[in-house]
Amino acid sequence: MNRHTYLRAYLAGIAVPTVFLVIVAAVFTLVRYVYNFPIPIERVLVFPMAFVPNVWGLWNLLYAVFFAPRHVSLGIFGGLLPLLLAPLGYTVAHLLQFPIPPHVLQLAPIGLPIGMILYYLAWKYLVGSLNAELGIG
């Protein structure tokens, strides 16, 4: 299975957040329109809906091209992704004038390592199994 390696890597990367996206979108919609949460979540929904899955796909592509041949751990490589996504997410929210609750920013030093751990586990087991199925790495 040596054909279209980049495409397979991209698709394996994009698959996991796309599945979770259903849950994320459902939670956001429920909170906003059922419980009438007064914060305009739909303003920043483009970030988890469009940006994050594509970054996952590109990150896995990067892994397949440069790091898999060097036997770099996929879990650790994926665990580093929040270091890129967190500031980008903050920037998008800031540019779209989304009111970020101040206590969320105060908890960022705890939230970032938690996000990195979750990403490490998701990349190691979920993306890793997809990569193995598709013969990547």
Add this chain to the structure above:
Amino acid sequence: MRGNQSNQDTFDDLREELRGALSPLGRPELRRDLWPLMLRRLEKPPVGVPWFDWTLLALTGAALVFFPVLIPALLYHL
């Protein structure tokens, strides 16, 4: 009796029409036997999760219980 014959003819015509409309399957059998592959897959040991990863998962779960306000922020980045 005549009506039955007419119905039978109609069904025969319809059957022929349907057969003609559907192209015959070129290769109904598989190119190779997939059963050995399936057996090999079944014999594979299940993926073992090391204690370190369980610890990390438990720590994360505990952190989210203590700081539930982080859950929307994490969902936003997922």
